[in-house]
Amino acid sequence: MNNDDELLTRYVNGKLEGNQRQRVLDALVNDPDLAREAELLQALKQGLQHYENAGEPPIELGLARLKRDIQQEQNVSDTPSPRKRRDLFWKGLAVAACLVVVVQTSLVVFTGSDDTQWELLSGGGASDAAPQLQVAFAPDTTIAQLEALLQPHAAHIIEGPGALGIYSLRLPEDSDAISLRDQLAESALIEEVYLP
Structure with a gap:
């Protein structure tokens, strides 16, 4: 066939x-x-x-x-898999974090707070009446030498070093910042000193 x-x-x-x-x-x-x-x-x-x-x-x-x-x-597709549930959890968490950031930003921007409420953690600020000096120390200066130089004047380092190696010193309220500046400028441990 x-x-x-x-x-x-x-x-x-x-x-x-x-x-x-x-x-x-x-x-x-x-x-x-x-x-x-x-x-x-x-x-x-x-x-x-x-x-x-x-x-x-x-x-x-x-x-x-x-x-x-x-x-x-x-x-079967109506019941989410463990991976889908995990993805939904992280997506929800990301949305919640974004909402927190938006709320915090709006509070900072729209509260209308003035800058007089803010203060440095070191205690210094624009409202602080204590005189200050800006100082650049010699690179080979030790901590012991700094303490010996600043202790007689009751000066304290409150900030620094900055990007340029400059420190901020706080002086006692009753001290004469100009005369102290001139005295410190004569020291071999200090490269520059000036009033802010």
């Missing part, structure tokens, strides 16, 4: 008679591949007959199966 699909289909459906039927039977005996194809067609025919006997056409069953599978996928 020359793979005549139409003859094979008609044979499985019982529509062949006489010589044509005998020709297909001989071909099935001699060709195992053709025999397997006939078995497959016979199984498909029986499956279709089963659904027809049940009163449901196979197309509607396929549609019902498709709808069921889609519904199952939707149910």
Whole structure:
């Protein structure tokens, strides 16, 4: 048989008679591949007959199966995975952090506070009446030498060194900053000294 699909289909459906039927039977005996194809067609025919006997056409069953599978996928996607839950947690945390930053910024910008409320942690500030000096020490000056130089004048380092190596000194309130500046300028430990 020359793979005549139409003859094979008609044979499985019982529509062949006489010589044509005998020709297909001989071909099935001699060709195992053709025999397997006939078995497959016979199984498909029986499956279709089963659904027809049940009163449901196979197309509607396929549609019902498709709808069921889609519904199952939707149910699975409705419950977030642990990774999705973790991502949602971090996204929420990031949003909360952004809100905190916005609130803090608005409080600082829109409260209308004046600068007189602010003070340096070192205690010095614009409202401090104690005189101050700005000093640049020699690079090889030791801490012991600094203490020996500043202690007689009751001066304290309150800030520094800055980017240029300048320190801020606070003097006692009753001291004369100009005369102290002149005295410190004569020391070999000090490169520069000036009033701010």
